[in-house]
Amino acid sequence: MAIIVRTESKTWKALIRKKGFPTTVKTFRTKRDAEDWARRTEDEMVCGVYIQRAPAERMLFSDALDRYIKEISSKKRERTQKAELTRVPPLKAYSGKYSLAAITP
Numbered sequence: 754m755a756i757i758v759r760t761e762s763k764t765w766k767a768l769i770r771k772k773g774f775p776t777t778v779k780t781f782r783t784k785r786d787a788e789d790w791a792r793r794t795e796d797e798m799v800c801g802v803y804i805q806r807a808p809a810e811r812m813l814f815s816d817a818l819d820r821y822i823k824e825i826s827s828k829k830r831e832r833t834q835k836a837e838l839t840r841v842p843p844l845k846a847y848s849g850k851y852s853l854a855a856i857t858p
Contacts, residue, residue: 755791757784767791771798775805806854814856815849 756768760780767787769777777794781787797803818841826837848856 755788755795757787757791759784769794769798771795774798774803777805777807809854810852812853813849814851814853815845817853818845818849 756770758766758768760766765781765784765787767779767781767790769791779787779790781790794803822838822841826834829837
């Protein structure tokens with residue numbers, strides 16, 4: 754069962770504690786949004802399709818691209834590195850400010 758509480762900053766915090774899953778917390782502007790999110794998340798946990806999205810929500814797409822260039826692309830052939838580096842600026846300009854959780858295939 755989720756716990757919905759009002760915070761000092763006049764927002765609503767949903768807290769889910771379920772056996773076998775990590776404690777999950779998220780803050781919302783309205784109580785209804787918090788209740789809907791808690792209900793959906795608990796349903797996902799029961800059905801076995803729950804995926805923790807917090808790390809993906811915190812990381813921006815531009816940060817992920819930078820990490821890819823640094824850690825993965827640097828180990829490839831020089832020609833491939835140059836080709837990948839030319840593709841990065843348009844990707845950053847178009848979708849660099851989005852979180853990874855907001856980007857879909």
